[in-house]
Structure formats: structure tokens, C-alpha cells
Amino acid sequence: MVRLLERYVKYFPVTSGTPIISIGEGNTPLVRLDNLGVKLGIELYGKCEGLNPTGSFKDRGMVLAVAKALEAGSKGIICASTGNTSASAAAYAAKAKLKCHVVLPAGKVAKGKLAQALMYGANVLAVRGNFDVALDMTRRLASDLGLNIVNSVNPYRLWGQRSGAWEVSDEIGSPDWCVLPVGNAGNITAYWAGFVQYKKAGLIDAIPKMIGVQAQGAAPLVTGKPFQNPETVATAICIGNPVNAKKAMAAVKSSNGMFLAVSDEEILQAQRDLASSEGIFAEPASCATLAGLYKLKRNGDLPKGIRVVMILTGNGLKDPMIVDYMVSPPKEVEADFDDLKEAIMSC
Ligand SMILES: Cc1ncc(COP(=O)(O)O)c(C=O)c1O
Numbered sequence: 001m002v003r004l005l006e007r008y009v010k011y012f013p014v015t016s017g018t019p020i021i022s023i024g025e026g027n028t029p030l031v032r033l034d035n036l037g038v039k040l041g042i043e044l045y046g047k048c049e050g051l052n053p054t055g056s057f058k059d060r061g062m063v064l065a066v067a068k069a070l071e072a073g074s075k076g077i078i079c080a081s082t083g084n085t086s087a088s089a090a091a092y093a094a095k096a097k098l099k100c101h102v103v104l105p106a107g108k109v110a111k112g113k114l115a116q117a118l119m120y121g122a123n124v125l126a127v128r129g130n131f132d133v134a135l136d137m138t139r140r141l142a143s144d145l146g147l148n149i150v151n152s153v154n155p156y157r158l159w160g161q162r163s164g165a166w167e168v169s170d171e172i173g174s175p176d177w178c179v180l181p182v183g184n185a186g187n188i189t190a191y192w193a194g195f196v197q198y199k200k201a202g203l204i205d206a207i208p209k210m211i212g213v214q215a216q217g218a219a220p221l222v223t224g225k226p227f228q229n230p231e232t233v234a235t236a237i238c239i240g241n242p243v244n245a246k247k248a249m250a251a252v253k254s255s256n257g258m259f260l261a262v263s264d265e266e267i268l269q270a271q272r273d274l275a276s277s278e279g280i281f282a283e284p285a286s287c288a289t290l291a292g293l294y295k296l297k298r299n300g301d302l303p304k305g306i307r308v309v310m311i312l313t314g315n316g317l318k319d320p321m322i323v324d325y326m327v328s329p330p331k332e333v334e335a336d337f338d339d340l341k342e343a344i345m346s347c
Pocket residue numbers: 056084085152181182183184185186187188236237283285286313314
């Protein structure tokens with residue numbers, strides 16, 4: 001398997017001194033979603049980023065951020081996180097033999113993500129505050145302690161994430177729309193920059209409309225002002241004051257795209273639909289994309305027949321508790337053949 005940093009060496013800011021590390025990031029499946037596509041009247045694809053090594057798109061950016069930290073002789077990395085950044089940072093730090101410090105909003109991180117950071121051996125701290133507060137303090141800590149911050153304020157993180165756009169383009173060219181969930185607003189900025197870079201290189205001839213979807217309880221890019229107390233079941237995008245807000249707004253504007261917000265109920269319904277009609281279990285934040293498409297369709301704002309790619313940013317297995325809201329537990333039966341047969345036939 002070609003490593004991501006090698007595959008796109010021409011398009012990444014790597015030098016002969018950049019160590020090429022990898023735990024198998026990138027090259028994720030772009031799956032055609034015909035069951036949902038027919039329902040929506042469009043040609044729909046899902047980019048399954050949950051199949052990255054730590055289960056989210058963050059690995060694309062983390063591999064470059066950690067390689068560049070190593071190149072610069074880093075003494076350790078640090079991040080604030082709603083979960084996925086910390087899982088990814090901890091994994092790549094383990095691979096690179098770097099110390100990793102993680103600052104989480106206490107009680108707001110899905111169990112699977114927390115388990116990852118702990119198992120990969122990071123120093124994990126949970127602060128009694130939200131993600132925005134945690135990131136603010138983490139930025140100060142990085143500068144006071146001389147650590148490399150690996151959140152999306154690190155330009156290498158976002159450059160690495162451009163590779164998602166390159167993979168989509170390599171496979172199907174430039175889609176009409178690219179739909180992403182938006183939290184700290186780095187990924188939508190990175191995808192747009194990736195498409196722009198590819199267009200400049202003559203590899204695609206158009207830039208897709210960038211469509212950013214936020215949760216209604218954490219929608220600063222839709223309302224135009226920060227949320228002091230963001231709240232949503234989609235914990236990955238529970239962010240009230242995105243650090244990349246300006247860049248993301250510019251990307252959306254320049255691509256003639258838009259931001260929209262969807263409710264928690266719509267997100268959970270979309271998560272269930274994606275799993276039960278396409279066989280893809282993505283985490284709630286990722287499913288804001290499908291919820292957004294449903295909403296646009298309902299409002300008559302989804303043009304027929306267009307080619308749309310949803311970036312399914314994270315794996316549903318990271319947050320198994322969320323299913324309690326949606327499905328009943330399995331029905332228990334006696335260990336008796338006839339009882340079991342009866343239960344199956346009555347279904
Ligand atoms: C699964 C998932 N989806 C979407 C996002 C939002 O991405 P961004 O913060 O780059 O807007 C995040 C976190 O950042 C995430 O973990």
C-alpha cells in the first residue's frame with residue numbers, strides 16, 4: 001500500500017528531511033449510495049472516512065502534522081478535542097514516539113474516542129468547560145511549554161486533510177456539491193483548498209459548491225455569531241466559536257455554496273437511514289450531511305440529478321451509546337429451539 005505522504009508527495013509541503021510515517025491513513029472508499037440517491041433524486045456518494053486507522057478523517061491531517069513536528073525536532077504534541085483529534089494525535093504520537101497531551105471537555109466525549117486516546121498512551125486531561133475553552137487554554141499551553149499544537153490551527157493538519165478532496169477528484173473528477181459537517185470549520189476549508197490546488201494543477205476543471213452543515217445547537221456559521229453554550233448529540237461538532245470560521249466562510253462564498261443547520265432529531269434519523277439503507281454506520285456528526293440534504297430536498301433547494309459527495313467523517317462504532325436513543329435492545333428468548341424459531345417467525 002502506498003503511504004499517503006508518498007502518494008501525494010507532489011502536492012504536500014514535504015522535503016527530503018520530512019520523515020514519512022504512516023499507520024495506513026487515506027485511500028478510503030468512495031461508495032455510491034444508490035438507495036438514498038434515488039430517494040433524493042441525485043447521484044450520491046459517501047466518502048467513508050471512518051475507515052481511516054483511528055476511525056476519522058483527522059488521520060489525513062495528523063500524519064502530516066506529526067511528520068512536520070518530528071522534522072522540526074518536537075519535544076511533544078498537544079491538542080484540545082471533542083474526541084477524534086485526540087484519538088488521532090495519540091495514535092500518531094505513539095507511532096512517532098512523541099509525548100502527547102490531550103485536553104478534553106469533561107463528560108462531552110464519546111466513550112470509544114476516549115478509550116482510543118487512553119489506549120494509545122496519551123496524557124489525557126478533562127477540563128470542566130466546553131471545547132472552545134479547552135482549545136483556548138491549549139493554545140496558550142503549547143506556546144508556554146514549547147509543544148506542537150496539532151489542532152486545525154496547525155497549517156499542516158489542514159494541508160494533510162486536502163488529500164480527501166484529491167482522492168475524490170482522482171476517482172470521479174469534481175462533483176457538483178461536496179457536503180461536510182462543520183465544527184471547528186477546518187475540514188471544509190481543507191477540502192476547498194484541495195479542490196483549488198487540483199484545479200490550478202489542471203487536474204479538475206471546476207470547484208464543487210461547498211455545503212457546510214452544522215447542528216442547530218452549535219451553528220455559529222449559520223447564525224453569524226458564536227454560541228456560548230453549544231449543545232448537540234453530535235458531540236464531534238459541539239463547537240461554539242470555530243477557529244477556522246473566517247477561512248470556511250471565504251471557502252463557502254467563493255464556491256457559491258452555503259451553510260445550513262439541522263436539528264438533533266434530523267441528525268439521528270439520518271444516521272439510522274444511512275446505516276439501514278446503505279450499510280454504513282457513521283457517527284452522528286457525519287450524518288448531519290445527509291440530514292442537510294434531506295432538508296434542502298424538502299425546501300425544494302436540491303437540484304435534480306446533480307452529483308453530490310458527502311464526507312462521512314467518522315465511524316459510528318466510536319459512539320455506541322447513541323443507539324440507545326434510536327433502537328430497542330435485542331429481545332431476549334429462552335435457549336430453546338422452538339422459542340427462538342417462534343420469535344424469528346413472528347418478526
Ligand atoms: C466526526 C467529525 N465530523 C466533523 C467534524 C468537524 O470538522 P471540522 O472541525 O474540521 O469542521 C469533526 C471534528 O472536527 C469530527 O470529529
